[in-house]
Amino acid sequence: MKSISYSQQQLMIEQRDVAGLAAEYGTPLYLYSKQQLLTNWQKFRQFWPAPHRLCYAVKANSNLAILQLLAAHGADFDIVSAGELKRVLRAGGSAKSAVFSGVAKSAEELTFALQQGIGCINVESAAELERVEQVAQSLGVSAPVSLRVNPDVDAQTHPYIATGMKANKFGIAMADALPVFERAASLPHIELLGADCHIGSQIMSAAPFLDAAERMFDLVERLATKGILLTHLDLGGGFGVSYEDAGQLNVEHYLSQVLHMASAYPQLTLLLEPGRAIVADAGLMITKVEYIKTSEDKHFALVDAGMNDLLRPSLYQAWHDIIAVDENKNCQDRLLDVVGPVCETGCFLGHARHLSVEQGDLLAVKHAGAYGFTMSSNYNTRARPAEVLVDGEKSFVIREREHFDDLIRGEHLL
Numbered sequence: 477m478k479s480i481s482y483s484q485q486q487l488m489i490e491q492r493d494v495a496g497l498a499a500e501y502g503t504p505l506y507l508y509s510k511q512q513l514l515t516n517w518q519k520f521r522q523f524w525p526a527p528h529r530l531c532y533a534v535k536a537n538s539n540l541a542i543l544q545l546l547a548a549h550g551a552d553f554d555i556v557s558a559g560e561l562k563r564v565l566r567a568g569g570s571a572k573s574a575v576f577s578g579v580a581k582s583a584e585e586l587t588f589a590l591q592q593g594i595g596c597i598n599v600e601s602a603a604e605l606e607r608v609e610q611v612a613q614s615l616g617v618s619a620p621v622s623l624r625v626n627p628d629v630d631a632q633t634h635p636y637i638a639t640g641m642k643a644n645k646f647g648i649a650m651a652d653a654l655p656v657f658e659r660a661a662s663l664p665h666i667e668l669l670g671a672d673c674h675i676g677s678q679i680m681s682a683a684p685f686l687d688a689a690e691r692m693f694d695l696v697e698r699l700a701t702k703g704i705l706l707t708h709l710d711l712g713g714g715f716g717v718s719y720e721d722a723g724q725l726n727v728e729h730y731l732s733q734v735l736h737m738a739s740a741y742p743q744l745t746l747l748l749e750p751g752r753a754i755v756a757d758a759g760l761m762i763t764k765v766e767y768i769k770t771s772e773d774k775h776f777a778l779v780d781a782g783m784n785d786l787l788r789p790s791l792y793q794a795w796h797d798i799i800a801v802d803e804n805k806n807c808q809d810r811l812l813d814v815v816g817p818v819c820e821t822g823c824f825l826g827h828a829r830h831l832s833v834e835q836g837d838l839l840a841v842k843h844a845g846a847y848g849f850t851m852s853s854n855y856n857t858r859a860r861p862a863e864v865l866v867d868g869e870k871s872f873v874i875r876e877r878e879h880f881d882d883l884i885r886g887e888h889l890l
């Protein structure tokens with residue numbers, strides 16, 4: 477059975493009706509299906525057998541309970557800040573299980589990560605390599621390192637989330653890579669494990685991934701001829717999900733092709749860093765229609781969730797399916813813009829949607845499990861929603877709704 481579907485025309489998440497959950501916990505509300513999350517995880521695990529490693533990209537959804545569930549199911553983690561590492565540790569994961577990405581890691585963050593015994597630092601520039609050496613030296617440790625290489629492939633995704641082209645700020649240009657690897661291999665406090673890349677996010681076809689993988693395997697070979705033998709190759713995340721139910725990235729096919737390529741390199745452990753593909757379709761954001769407004773040529777559903785709660789539509793013009801919690805309302809008689817309360821024209825959840833909702837009705841924004849809550853903010857002094865995880869008939873508050881006092885914590889009157 478699907479984890480999120482209608483039963484008797486009421487939207488259900490596992491065995492709970494969404495309307496009942498909204499009544500219990502209020503709106504806006506993030507809901508997650510444990511079953512869907514674990515199904516997604518196990519699918520990757522099945523196509524990517526040990527000793528190859530799956531490092532869940534914490535930034536997609538960093539709620540402690542989500543990390544706890546994934547850690548309990550054998551996840552390793554991809555983190556991009558000391559804060560994310562602290563979350564992993566709090567959730568029962570280990571630093572050893574984590575790879576640390578990010579272009580501008582501070583000396584404090586590197587110190588903390590090395591003190592905790594980080595599994596690998598994904599170094600993004602020649603300058604960062606020198607800093608890691610210094611920090612490791614001052615701590616008297618050897619820093620496990622991978623060098624992030626920019627393979628210069630076009631991921632064919634939104635420009636804000638494409639990362640693997642020459643023009644992007646990420647990684648070391650492929651053309652400059654050899655001397656940086658040689659430098660890394662020569663530094664006394666660097667333990668050079670391998671190489672990594674991440675070409676972008678929400679990628680819907682295997683071609684750019686395979687292109688990048690080929691270039692990375694080629695790099696491994698070129699380094700071997702120089703006597704630098706890597707044992708670790710991290711191909712990043714970026715697996716797209718089908719927001720519009722139009723075509724699917726065939727993850728199984730792509731992964732089997734990579735494993736096939738890798739069979740020529742038995743010394744290599746391969747890593748992936750999926751984020752979105754694990755959590756996106758496990759999450760819904762529920763919002764209530766506060767008002768319907770009709771102008772000369774348009775209808776608006778003014779809802780209680782805005783760009784501060786779910787930023788993706790505003791920031792990337794991302795399209796999320798919006799459905800009525802009561803299926804009877806999913807009819808075709810009115811074309812509506814679903815817009816939020818924040819005082820910006822850019823505060824919308826979707827334009828031109830066919831719905832017949834009225835004031836007080838509930839809407840569900842689909843695929844909200846990834847980069848939903850984690851990108852939320854308090855703009856307009858709006859308290860962020862509660863997050864609730866549903867497991868069969870049970871529901872758990874995994875983050876409480878914020879209150880005004882949470883928002884002004886740390887502020888002082890003159």
Ligand code: LLP
Nearest residue numbers: 533674677678713714715749750751752847
């Ligand atoms: N690894 C690295 C180094 C990354 O930078 C990212 C995402 C991932 C893994 C995970 O990518 P995924 O499998 O989730 O595509 N906020 C944007 C997405 C930004 C992704 C940033 N990096 C969005 O809402 O679409």
